[in-house]
Amino acid sequence: MTAAEGTLPLAPEHGRAQAPPRARRGRAQSPAPHAEAGQERPASASAPAGAAVVQRQALRWHTRTFRWPAVRAFLLSTVAYPTAGIAVLLALWWLGGWAIASNDDVVAFAGFAPAPAFAALADMVASGEVWGTIFPSLYRIGMGLLWAFLIGVPVGVAIGLSAALREVTHVPFQFLRMISPLAWMPIAVLAFATWDGAIVFLIAVAAVWPVLFSTAQGVRRIDPLWFKVARNLGADGWQMLRRVIMPAIGQDIFAGLRLAVGVAWIVLVPAEYLGVTSGLGYAINDARDTLEYDTLAAIVVVIGIIGFLLDGMCVSLIKHFSWRQAD
């Protein structure tokens, strides 16, 4: 117990600080023969003179900057593997399109195949129409997430700090959380004057829970000694919040936001099926009504890409605010 406590603060460091050395060690363990050769051979008197020396120096320089195993690992993880994943997805899509096209009963839906879909997407981007579809959706999701953040973080901190508050809110919160956000739709429509307001509300209702619970969880995981030390150094409540609690849970807040983005992005499209005349959900409905299946498939692609980008933004926020090794 004592020894573990003593070494615990060091533990997160290992993951973070050792990242570069680990890469170097990896290289030493699996040397690429041609990469090491230039370094191993000493420049001795018996070495051939002139061009050969220049060539060898060039090779040595080359080895120093171009570490093949490291570069290979980098290329694999950032290019090759993702490309393979995308290729598999496209292949499945193409197979599906081919199956539709070769079945007389459903051949009318052949627009779903990759080729027409990408052609439609290119048209939408070229005409600029795609931006007009995306922006209303991004605005709604941004506002919904903002509200989820503004409500979820303070409430999460409060229930993380207070056991009494945690117990009081447990049943109501678990009850509310389990209600599908879309079940709020009729109420939202009644309560908000505009469709935009109703959709923002639905997204906020869906997104607030992951932010709230992740924040509360983060607060509960804060080392009690951090509070004690800060109190001893003369911190008042506000300073404790600003200098200890918020930095300690930054990573948890954005991990919650990441989950929230996933949920919100899923709620957005069905919410836009009704009432509004803009956004991605509306565009899907519209394309279905006008039987433009290639456009419909193109919008699905756009939804996927934007969701992917939003998730990536959350991941970099988590990294930015993380001081401990990612769980």
Add this chain to the structure above:
Amino acid sequence: MSANVSVDFITHTFKGQSAPTLKDIALNIHPGEQVALIGRSGCGKSTLLHMLAGLTVPTEGCVHIRGHTVTRPSAKWNMMFQKPSLYPWMTVRRNAELGLLFAGCRDTARIDALLELVGLADKADANVQSLSGGQQQRVALARSLATSPELLLLDEPFSALDAFTRATLQDEVSRIARQEGLTLVIVTHDIDEAVAMADRVLIMAANPGRIAGEMAIELPAPRERASAEYSRAREALMTTFDGLVGDGRGGAAAQRTDAAGAPQREAA
């Protein structure tokens, strides 16, 4: 700079417990004195230290530091723990200056001097997680000293460190406290640590926690661990300790020693 500490008949019973953890503790610590508090695990040393720091309020009695009644924590009486408890999202410098930041003043020159004092001037901008356990505890020391405390309270601060680092830090903290004129109270379950640092050792017994006796260590600082006087002082403290809490009068802890069948010399 340094403060006189007086503890006036503290009795403390934790919520939900029937027997008091501490009973009728009274003591007086002179300005600039270095006092060690030794006793078996669970006898209430940390509880008493928390009360000196104002982190726990006793159910009866009170603590006065230089005439002021302690009712809440203050950067003027600072506590260090076994874990350095540095904030990993701050650099060494930011950790060290935190107390000043809370007080609303920044004094870069003072932080530089303190980091110099604890031998970490070259690590000022390092991430605290990249430091060794001993270095982390030095940062914690600099952080404690930054607010110019009158009283430094140490709760087994070196027990997680290796023997060499521990000995070095014991000497350094003792020297710095003398240099800055701080009153020092160190809680330890290590008799060596008490002999290495203290002018006076208070021996605590358990159930209820009380001061069973005390012993002055009249050795010049810095303490020469290899000297015959040091060994004699150590031997004397051990005998006193065994006499007070190791022979059956120490309550449950002593009975445990008997059950184990072997006399336990170290107060563990």
